[in-house]
Amino acid sequence: MRSSAIQIYELGDQALTIEWSSTINEAANQKVMQAFRYWQNNPIVGVTDIIPAYSSLTLVYDAAIIQQQSRGLSPSTWLSQQINSVNGLEATPLEETAPQIVPVCYDPSLAPDLAFAAQFANLSMEEFIQLHSSKIYKVYMLGFLPGFAYMASVDERIRLPRKETPRKLVAAGSVGIAGEQTGIYPLDAPGGWQLIGKTPISLFDISKENPCFFTPGDQVKFEPISLDAFHELKNENA
Incomplete structure (x- = not known):
């Protein structure tokens, strides 16, 4: 090391x-x-x-x-x-892994803060979505909730402040931004991140041997999907 x-x-x-x-x-x-x-x-x-x-x-x-x-x-x-x-020993290089593709629907019905986020960034919603989904993110750590992956760093143009008053309930699967971080709520919980999309996949399943979908060091790429595709995938994963 x-x-x-x-x-x-x-x-x-x-x-x-x-x-x-x-x-x-x-x-x-x-x-x-x-x-x-x-x-x-x-x-x-x-x-x-x-x-x-x-x-x-x-x-x-x-x-x-x-x-x-x-x-x-x-x-x-x-x-x-x-x-x-x-400390000081020669470190073994970390193995590069292919990014995990995570489908995300950015439809306003699932993204309550997307309009604010785009306005804050002085971008159209399409431009904001393109910037968020075009980058490969690294999972730096898990915390806050079981399976909540802190990913970074979002493009400087779409960095957002936390909400002044956190929501009492954020739905599982909601994709948010806070500062240079982005992440997905794996469970229903209070939260203060700006919500700009939602994924239909389950990120925490206590019945599995490894209940967390992500692990530290993972690479993640968000793939925009339509609202119809979101509901189809949601039903498949139900």
Whole structure:
């Protein structure tokens, strides 16, 4: 994991966070994912979960198990030493994967903020849709809701502010933008992102072995579809 300086800090009494940057940064996220893959393949006894984010990685640990091998050091100090001992190793290049194609209907009946978004960006709705759907996005992290994928970065021309007053209910499948991020609500939930479309596919299914449709590091491409196609796919996935 050859890397520039990192920051390691405690997150409560049973987790450590490693931070490469404080911003949404592709280079930093590459290091995050390389570290994530490294510890997936070379697990530390006592580490119970590894959580990647935009530019940081959190290691959750069982303090009692770590204490058994820490030779008198505190669990956080011992784990920090293990992290620093591999920081600087040559990283294995991440495998490139084909983007997942996600159908999205941008019809105004499913996109309550699209008219505002286009006006805010000083674009026609067609131009706004073209800019949003023409780019390949990276899934940087999952959070907020089970299976909610934070993707970036949208074209500078279509970056939008969050809503001043969040909606009490956003329907599952709604596609939104907040700042340079875009994402899809996998479940019905409150939310403050600007809603510019909707996908008919299910993004979280607890009955599956891997319930989340997306994983960190995925590449995603949105494919515009008609309202009729949306309902046909919705019925197929029901």
